Amino acid sequence: MTTSTQTTAVVAPPTTDVELETLLTAAHAAATPLAGLRPTDRAKLLDAVADALDEAADQLVPVAERETRLSEARLRNELKRTTFQLRLFGEELRDGGYLDARIDHADAEWPMGAPRPDLRRLRAPLGPVVVFAASNFPFAFSVAGGDTASALAAGCPVLLKAHSGHPGLSRLTAEVVTSALRAAGAPDGTFALIAGTAAGADALRDRRVKAGAFTGSIPGGRALFDIASSRPEPIPFYGELGSNNPAFVTEAAASERRTEIAEGFVSSFTLGAGQFCTKPGTLFVPAGSGMVEALRDAALPQAAPLLNGRIQSGYEDVLQDLLSNRRLEVLAQGPGPLADPPGPTLLLTTAADMLAEPHALQTECFGPTAVVVTYDDESQLPELAETFEGQLTASIQGTDTCQVAALVEVLARKAGRVVWNQWPTGVSVTHAQQHGGPYPATTAVGSTSVGTAAIERFLRPVAYQGFPQHLLPEALHEDNPLRVPRLVDGRREA
Amino acid sequence: MTTSTQTTAVVAPPTTDVELETLLTAAHAAATPLAGLRPTDRAKLLDAVADALDEAADQLVPVAERETRLSEARLRNELKRTTFQLRLFGEELRDGGYLDARIDHADAEWPMGAPRPDLRRLRAPLGPVVVFAASNFPFAFSVAGGDTASALAAGCPVLLKAHSGHPGLSRLTAEVVTSALRAAGAPDGTFALIAGTAAGADALRDRRVKAGAFTGSIPGGRALFDIASSRPEPIPFYGELGSNNPAFVTEAAASERRTEIAEGFVSSFTLGAGQFCTKPGTLFVPAGSGMVEALRDAALPQAAPLLNGRIQSGYEDVLQDLLSNRRLEVLAQGPGPLADPPGPTLLLTTAADMLAEPHALQTECFGPTAVVVTYDDESQLPELAETFEGQLTASIQGTDTCQVAALVEVLARKAGRVVWNQWPTGVSVTHAQQHGGPYPATTAVGSTSVGTAAIERFLRPVAYQGFPQHLLPEALHEDNPLRVPRLVDGRREA
Numbered sequence: 001m002t003t004s005t006q007t008t009a010v011v012a013p014p015t016t017d018v019e020l021e022t023l024l025t026a027a028h029a030a031a032t033p034l035a036g037l038r039p040t041d042r043a044k045l046l047d048a049v050a051d052a053l054d055e056a057a058d059q060l061v062p063v064a065e066r067e068t069r070l071s072e073a074r075l076r077n078e079l080k081r082t083t084f085q086l087r088l089f090g091e092e093l094r095d096g097g098y099l100d101a102r103i104d105h106a107d108a109e110w111p112m113g114a115p116r117p118d119l120r121r122l123r124a125p126l127g128p129v130v131v132f133a134a135s136n137f138p139f140a141f142s143v144a145g146g147d148t149a150s151a152l153a154a155g156c157p158v159l160l161k162a163h164s165g166h167p168g169l170s171r172l173t174a175e176v177v178t179s180a181l182r183a184a185g186a187p188d189g190t191f192a193l194i195a196g197t198a199a200g201a202d203a204l205r206d207r208r209v210k211a212g213a214f215t216g217s218i219p220g221g222r223a224l225f226d227i228a229s230s231r232p233e234p235i236p237f238y239g240e241l242g243s244n245n246p247a248f249v250t251e252a253a254a255s256e257r258r259t260e261i262a263e264g265f266v267s268s269f270t271l272g273a274g275q276f277c278t279k280p281g282t283l284f285v286p287a288g289s290g291m292v293e294a295l296r297d298a299a300l301p302q303a304a305p306l307l308n309g310r311i312q313s314g315y316e317d318v319l320q321d322l323l324s325n326r327r328l329e330v331l332a333q334g335p336g337p338l339a340d341p342p343g344p345t346l347l348l349t350t351a352a353d354m355l356a357e358p359h360a361l362q363t364e365c366f367g368p369t370a371v372v373v374t375y376d377d378e379s380q381l382p383e384l385a386e387t388f389e390g391q392l393t394a395s396i397q398g399t400d401t402c403q404v405a406a407l408v409e410v411l412a413r414k415a416g417r418v419v420w421n422q423w424p425t426g427v428s429v430t431h432a433q434q435h436g437g438p439y440p441a442t443t444a445v446g447s448t449s450v451g452t453a454a455i456e457r458f459l460r461p462v463a464y465q466g467f468p469q470h471l472l473p474e475a476l477h478e479d480n481p482l483r484v485p486r487l488v489d490g491r492r493e494a
Numbered sequence: 495m496t497t498s499t500q501t502t503a504v505v506a507p508p509t510t511d512v513e514l515e516t517l518l519t520a521a522h523a524a525a526t527p528l529a530g531l532r533p534t535d536r537a538k539l540l541d542a543v544a545d546a547l548d549e550a551a552d553q554l555v556p557v558a559e560r561e562t563r564l565s566e567a568r569l570r571n572e573l574k575r576t577t578f579q580l581r582l583f584g585e586e587l588r589d590g591g592y593l594d595a596r597i598d599h600a601d602a603e604w605p606m607g608a609p610r611p612d613l614r615r616l617r618a619p620l621g622p623v624v625v626f627a628a629s630n631f632p633f634a635f636s637v638a639g640g641d642t643a644s645a646l647a648a649g650c651p652v653l654l655k656a657h658s659g660h661p662g663l664s665r666l667t668a669e670v671v672t673s674a675l676r677a678a679g680a681p682d683g684t685f686a687l688i689a690g691t692a693a694g695a696d697a698l699r700d701r702r703v704k705a706g707a708f709t710g711s712i713p714g715g716r717a718l719f720d721i722a723s724s725r726p727e728p729i730p731f732y733g734e735l736g737s738n739n740p741a742f743v744t745e746a747a748a749s750e751r752r753t754e755i756a757e758g759f760v761s762s763f764t765l766g767a768g769q770f771c772t773k774p775g776t777l778f779v780p781a782g783s784g785m786v787e788a789l790r791d792a793a794l795p796q797a798a799p800l801l802n803g804r805i806q807s808g809y810e811d812v813l814q815d816l817l818s819n820r821r822l823e824v825l826a827q828g829p830g831p832l833a834d835p836p837g838p839t840l841l842l843t844t845a846a847d848m849l850a851e852p853h854a855l856q857t858e859c860f861g862p863t864a865v866v867v868t869y870d871d872e873s874q875l876p877e878l879a880e881t882f883e884g885q886l887t888a889s890i891q892g893t894d895t896c897q898v899a900a901l902v903e904v905l906a907r908k909a910g911r912v913v914w915n916q917w918p919t920g921v922s923v924t925h926a927q928q929h930g931g932p933y934p935a936t937t938a939v940g941s942t943s944v945g946t947a948a949i950e951r952f953l954r955p956v957a958y959q960g961f962p963q964h965l966l967p968e969a970l971h972e973d974n975p976l977r978v979p980r981l982v983d984g985r986r987e988a
Contacts, residue, residue, distance in 0.1 A: 032903060077607045084606040097981070100947075102926035112578040112923050113571045117916060121926040121947075124906060126939065210932075210939075229723040233884070233933040236940065390727070400962055408965055409526060412618060417957040420965070422611060429606050431984050432596035432613040434957035438704075439727040445620065445704075446730065446954045452984075453594075453615075453955065460940045461947065463911040463928035468894055471902055471914070485986060487591070490925050490946075492979060492986070 012167035014196025020203060026189030027128040027157040028208040033187040035125045035155040038474070039099070039482070043090035045184050046153060050083035050090075052180035053144055053173070060172060064138050067166040069305040074272070075139070082139040085146055085429045089153035092452045096484030098153075099123050100461070101475050103488045118466050120476040123459035125155030126236075127210030130203045132224065134215035135165035135307050136275045142166065143173035143193065146429070146450055147213035147238070154458035156211070158191050161200035165308045170195075204228055204237075211458055214239040215277070215449065218364075218440050225443045238457050239443035240436060242364045243392035244281040245424050246385070248407060251378050252399040253421075254289040261397050262294035265370070266301070268423035270344045273304040274368035275311070278393050278424040281364060284351070284384060287374035292331065295346060295372055300334045303341040306367055312340050315367035319345060322369065325360060327353035331372055344368035351375040351384055358387035382406045390438025390445070391415035393424035416441060416448070506661035508690025514697060520683030521622040521651040522702040527681040529619045529649040532968070533593070533976070537584035539678050540647060544577035544584075546674035547638055547667070554666060558632045561660040563799040568766070569633070576633040579640055579923045583647035586946045590978030592647075593617050594955070595969050597982045612960050614970040617953035619649030620730075621704035624697045626718065628709035629659035629801050630769045636660065637667035637687065640923070640944055641707035641732070648952035650705070652685050655694035659802045664689075698722055698731075705952055708733040709771070709943065712858075712934050719937045732951050733937035734930060736858045737886035738775040739918050740879070742901060745872050746893040747915075748783040755891050756788035759864070760795070762917035764838045767798040768862035769805070772887050772918040775858060778845070778878060781868035786825065789840060789866055794828040799835040800861055806834050809861035813839060816863065819854060821847035825866055838862035845869040845878055852881035876900045884932025884939070885909035887918035910935060910942065 015023070034042070053060070057079055064075045092098050099122045110116035129151040134141035141147070143160050151158050162170035174193035181190050194203060204212050204227050212228050212235065214221050221239035228237035249261055269280050285291035306312045316338050322328055327349050334343025345368065354361055354373050361371060375384065385394070385407060394411035398404055398421065411418045416437030427435050433451030436442040442449070447457045469477050475484045486493045509517070528536070547554070551573055558569045586592050593616045604610035623645040628635035635641070637654050645652050656664035668687035675684050688697060698706050698721050706722050706729065708715050715733035722731035743755055763774050779785035800806045810832050816822055821843050828837025839862065848855055848867050855865060869878065879888070879901060888905035892898055892915065905912045910931030921929050927945030930936035936943070941951045963971055969978045980987045 032907075036903075080607040088606075091984070095984070097986075102947075104922075104924040104926040110922065110924070112582075113574040114920055114922065116922045116924055119922065119924055119926040121928050127907075225728065226724070229728070230720070234719065234723070234937060235933075236938070400964075405965065409530075412956050412958075413526075413621075416955065417959055418961070419959040420961040422960045426608055428598075428604065428608065428610045428613065430598040430604070430610055430613055431981055432598040432615040432957055434615050434955045436955075438954070439729075443728060444730070446950075448955060453596075456940075460932070461910065461928045461930075461942060462906050463926055464906075465911055465913040466916045467912070467914040470894075471899065487925055490585070490589075492591075 012162055012164070012171060012195035015194040015199035020194060020199050023159060023192045023194060024203065024206050024208050027159055027192065030157040030187040030189030031127045034157055034190055037155065039093040039096055042153060042155060043093040045181055045186050046086045046090040046149065048180045048184035049144060049177050050086035052176050053079065054083050056176045060169065063169045063172055064166065067169050068138050068307050078137060078139045081429065082144055085140070086144065086149045088429060088452060089149050089455060092455060093153055096475065096482055098455050099475050099484055101484050101486040103476060103486055105489055119463050120467065120472060121461055121463040122473060122475050124462045126458050126460055127156060128159060128208055129156045129211045129213060129458055130159045130161060130200065130209050132161045132200055132212070132214040132216065133163040133170065135163045135311065136272070138166045138169055141215045143170050144177050146454055150454035151213065151458045152190070154455050156458045157189055159203050160191065160193050161203065162193055162195045167195065201227055205231060207233060209235065211235050212237040213449070213457070216241070218242040221443060236457065237443055238447050238449060240277065240449050241440045241443065243277055243441045244362045244364055244388060245278055245391060245393045246282040246284065246388055247280045247395035247397065248284045248381055248385070249286065249291060250396070250398040250402045250404060251286045251289060252402050253397040254286050254291045256399060258289065258291050258294040262291065262298040264423055265295065266298045268425045269370040270301050270368045271425045273306055275307060275366055276425050278427060280370060280395060280424055282362065282371050282373060284373045284375055284381065287376050292348065292372065292374060296332050300332060300344045303334055303336060303339070303343045305341040311366060315342060315365065318363060318365045319367070319369050322347060322365065327357055327361065328371065342367060347371045349373050351380055354384060355387065362388060382410045385410040385414060388414050390441040392435060392437050392441045393417045393419055395419040395422070395424050397421055414438065506656055506658070506665065506689040509688040509693035514688060514693050517653060517686045517688060518697065518700050518702050521653055521686065524651040524681040524683030525621045528651055528684055531649065533587040533590055536647060536649060537587040539675055539680050540580045540584040540643065542674045542678035543638060543671050544580035546670050547573065548577050550670045554663065557663045557666055558660065561663050562632050562801050572631060572633045575923065576638055579634070580638065580643045582923060582946060583643050583949060586949060587647055590969065590976055592949050593969050593978055595978050595980040597970060597980055599983055613957050614961065614966060615955055615957040616967060616969050618956045620952050620954055621650060622653060622702055623650045623705045623707060623952055624653045624655060624694065624703050626655045626694055626708040626710065627657040627664065629657045629805065630766070632660045632663050635709045637664050638671050640948055644948035645707065645952045646684070648949050650952045651683055653697050654685065654687050655697065656687055656689045661689065695721055699725060701727060703729065705729050706731040707943070707951065710735070712736040715937060730951065731937055732941050732943060734771065734943050735934045735937065737771055737935045738856045738858055738882060739772055739885060739887045740776040740778065740882055741774045741889035741891065742778045742875055742879070743780065743785060744890070744892040744896045744898060745780045745783060746896050747891040748780050748785045750893060752783065752785050752788040756785065756792040758917055759789070760792045762919045763864040764795050764862045765919045767800055769801060769860055770919050772921060774864060774889060774918055776856065776865050776867060778867045778869055778875065780872070781870055786842065786866065786868060790826050794826060794838045797828055797830060797833070797835040797837045805860060809836060809859065812857060812859045813861070813863055816841060816859065821851055821855065822865065836861060841865045843867050845874055848878060849881065856882060876904045879904040879908060882908050884935040886929060886931050886935045887911045887913055889913040889916070889918050891915055908932065
C-alpha cells in the first residue's frame with residue numbers, strides 16, 4: 001500500500017537454527033564469567049560500549065536516517081541519550097545499591113522461637129536474556145538500548161533480536177557493541193545479534209535463556225509473554241506493550257491557560273509523528289471552557305513520515321476505524337490525514353460517549369492522532385479515569401487549588417507515572433523514573449524499562465547461610481571491601 | 495487407603511459464587527482505603543492481629559493438633575513464629591525502606607540531552623491478593639502466615655483460600671484475624687477466608703484480583719500459575735512449589751566429622767516427619783569415607799504421623815516408586831516404612847546412577863525419605879550439582895580448606911539459599927532471608943516468600959512527575975515527614 005516508505009535496502013537474513021544454537025551456547029558459557037566480574041569491572045564494559053557508540057556516531061546516524069526517516073537531530077540526540085544511559089548504569093554498578101545487600105548476623109536471642117543463623121543476601125544475575133528491539137527508538141530502545149544496558153549491567157549475556165525496521169543500523173550497532181566488549185575484555189558470548197521472528201521465539205523458548213525483554217505492540221508482546229510463561233521452566237518476560245496515556249485538564253487550568261495547554265498537547269501528541277509509547281492519546285477538557293476551540297485553533301505541525309510502511313499502513317487502518325466511529329468527529333486535521341506522510345488528526349467526543357464505548361475510543365493509535373473528550377463537571381474525572389486499562393503514564397493539567405486528590409488516586413493506580421502540568425512524552429533516564437504500569441502497559445507490573453531500577457528485572461536474590469568469608473561474594477564480606485550500601489541487622493550501614 | 499489418618503471432623507463448605515462475589519467486591523472496595531493508610535498505621539493492624547493470635551493460642555493450638563497431628567510444642571512454636579513475623583512486617587512498615595522512595599529534583603543540566611523533570615517514585619500496593627494456604631505449616635504458611643502478613647503489610651486486601659487439611663483451624667484463625675482487624679479499624683474487606691478449589695481458582699481469575707501467592711505442590715502451583723498468566727490481564731503469581739534441597743559433603747568434612755554430619759542429616763530430613771519444603775532430599779558423600787556406614791548406623795527417629803491421609807498415601811506412592819527403582823537400594827529404614835505412621839527410609843545410590851537418571855532420583859518425596867549418593871572424587875560435585883533444577887536451598891558440609899568455589903558457584907545459580915555447615919530445615923524470618931529460587935522452587939524467580947523482602951511481591955512502583963507537595967504521598971514530600979530512607983538525586987539521604 002505504501003511502497004514509497006520502503007526505504008530500507010538492507011534485509012537481514014534470519015538467524016538459522018545452527019547459528020542460533022552456536023549463539024545460545026556462547027551466551028550460556030558467558031553467563032558465569034560475566035556474573036563473576038566485579039560490578040566496577042562490568043561498569044568499564046558499559047563505558048567502553050558507550051564510548052565506542054559515541055565515536056561511531058557519524059557512521060551510525062546516516063544509516064539510522066535512511067532506515068527510519070527520523071531526522072538527524074533527533075537521532076543524534078537519541079544516540080546521546082543511549083550512551084548516557086549506558087554510563088548511568090555504570091554509575092549504578094559503582095554505587096552497588098542495586099545489589100540490595102543485606103547481612104543478618106547470627107543471633108541466639110532472635111525472638112521468633114529459634115536462633116537466627118548468619119544470613120547474607122544479594123542480588124545475582126539471572127543468566128542469558130533475549131531482548132526484542134523496538135522500531136520507534138532505533139538507538140534508545142534497540143540494539144544498545146535500555147534493555148540491553150540494564151541486562152548487561154546486571155551481568156546477563158544478551159541475545160538481541162533485531163527489529164526488522166532498521167536491519168542495517170542493527171547490524172552496524174551490534175558490530176560496534178561486540179567489538180567494544182571484546183576489546184574491553186568481556187567474555188565471548190556476552191552479546192550477539194539475532195534476526196527473524198522465528199529465531200527470536202526459539203531463543204525465548206530455549207532452556208538456557210532466563211528472561212525476555214520487549215518493547216512493541218500488544219499482540220506481539222502478548223504472544224512472546226505467553227511463550228515465556230508456558231515454558232516447562234517459565235521465565236520472567238518484561239514486555240512494554242501499549243498505552244493510551246490519558247491527560248486531564250481541570251476547569252481552573254482550562255480557564256487560566258487554555259492556549260498554552262492546547263499548544264502543549266498538540267506538540268506532545270505529534271512529537272516524533274506520534275510514534276512514542278508515551279504519546280497522550282486522550283485529552284479530557286471541560287465543556288464550554290474554550291478548550292475545544294483553543295485545540296481546534298492550535299497550529300498543527302506539518303506532516304512527518306512514519307517509521308516504515310508497515311507502521312504507515314497500520315496507522316491508516318486504525319485512523320480509518322476511528323473516523324468511521326459515530327461517536328467521534330474531526331476537530332482539527334492537517335492536510336492528507338491518510339496520506340504518506342500523514343497530517344495530524346484531532347478527534348472530538350463527549351464524556352458520555354467515552355463511558356459508553358471506552359474500549360474502542362481508547363484504542364492506541366501509533367501515529368499523529370488523538371481524541372479530545374469534553375466533560376461537564378470535574379467530579380466526573382475519577383469515573384472517566386477508571387475506564388482505562390493499565391497505562392505507562394497519565395497526566396493532569398491543574399492548578400494548586402484544584403480538588404483532584406481522588407483523580408490522582410485513580411491515576412496512580414492505573415499508571416506507572418503520573419504527570420502534573422507537563423506532558424508525558426520524553427522519558428528521562430533517572431533514578432526515580434518509572435516506565436511501566438499495569439497490563440497492558442507492561443506484562444510485569446512491578447518493573448520499569450527506563451531508569452536505573454530497570455536493572456532489577458534481571459536479578460534474583462541469593463542468600464548465603466553460615467558461610468566463611470572467603471567463599472562469600474565480596475559485597476557480603478564483613479569489612480565491605482566494595483563499599484556497597486547494606487542493610488546490616490535491619491539497619492542501614494553507615 | 496489410609497482412613498486412620500482422617501482425623502478431621504470439620505469440613506468447610508465451599509464458598510459459593512454469590513459469597514465469592516460479595517467477598518471480591520468487599521476486597522476491591524477495601525483496596526484504596528487500605529493503601530491510603532500511613533505505613534505506621536498499617537503496622538498497628540499487623541500488631542493487633544499478632545496480639546489477638548497470641549491471646550487465642552489456647553484455643554487455636556488444640557484445634558491445630560487435632561487437624562494436623564503435629565505436636566503441641568511444635569505448634570506453639572510455629573504460632574510464635576507467625577506472630578513474630580506479623581510484628582516484623584510492622585517494623586518494616588515503620589522503617590519505610592520497603593517503599594524504595596526516590597527523588598530526582600529537576601535538573602536543567604542533566605546530561606542525557608534533555609532537562610530532567612522533578613520525579614518522585616515509591617512502591618504502592620498492587621490491590622487484592624489471593625493467598626493459597628499450605629498444609630504443612632498450619633500457622634506460619636496458612637491463614638495468618640507469611641503471604642498474608644506481607645500482602646497486608648504492603649497494603650493489599652487478602653482473600654485467603656483455606657487449605658482443606660485444617661479447615662477448623664482455618665476458620666478459627668480467620669475469625670481471630672478478622673475481628674482483630676475490625677477492632678483496630680481496618681477497612682471492611684481487608685481480609686476474608688474462602689474455601690474450595692473452584693472458589694480459589696475463580697478468585698484468581700477475577701479482574702479485581704491483582705496477584706496470587708501459593709505454597710504447595712508443583713502440579714497444583716503450576717495450574718494456578720497458568721491461570722494467573724493466561725488471564726486477559728496477567729497478574730504476578732508467587733508460587734513456592736517443590737525443592738529437593740541437595741546437600742554435599744566434602745572429603746575433608748567426611749573425614750573430620752562423619753558421625754556429626756550423619757546425625758545432623760538424619761535429624762534434618764526427618765524433622766517434621768520430612769514434611770518441610772526445605773527437607774534435604776539428597777546427600778552426596780565421598781565413597782569409601784565411612785560416611786555411608788555412619789549414615790547406616792545413625793539412629794533413625796521413631797515414626798511420626800504425616801499431616802493427613804492424602805499426604806500419607808502420596809508419600810507411600812512416591813516411596814514405592816523409589817523402592818522399585820533399580821538404581822536405589824535401602825541403606826537404612828525404620829520399622830514400617832510404608833505403614834501409617836511411616837518409619838524413615840534412607841536410600842543409597844552412586845554418582846554414576848544419579849548422572850544417568852537425575853530426574854527420577856531427584857523426585858521430591860514429601861515425608862521421611864532421603865537419598866544418599868556416593869561420589870568418587872570431589873571434582874565431580876559441580877557436575878552433579880548441575881543435574882538439579884531450581885531449588886529453595888542447597889547445602890555444603892565442608893572445611894575451611896576445601897576447594898569448593900566452583901560448587902558454590904553452581905549452587906548459588908541453582909538455589910535461592912546456599913547453606914554452609916548447617917542444615918536447610920528451619921527458615922529464619924529475617925531481613926536477609928531468601929526463600930525462593932529458580933523454577934520449580936518458585937514460579938517468580940526474583941521473589942522470596944519468607945523474610946521482610948517478601949513484601950516486595952505485592953508492590954509496584956509509581957512515579958510522580960512535577961507534582962506539587964500537597965498532592966504527593968507523604969513519603970515523597972520534600973521534608974520527609976515520615977523519615978523514610980530515600981535515594982535523593984542518586985544519593986542516600988542522610
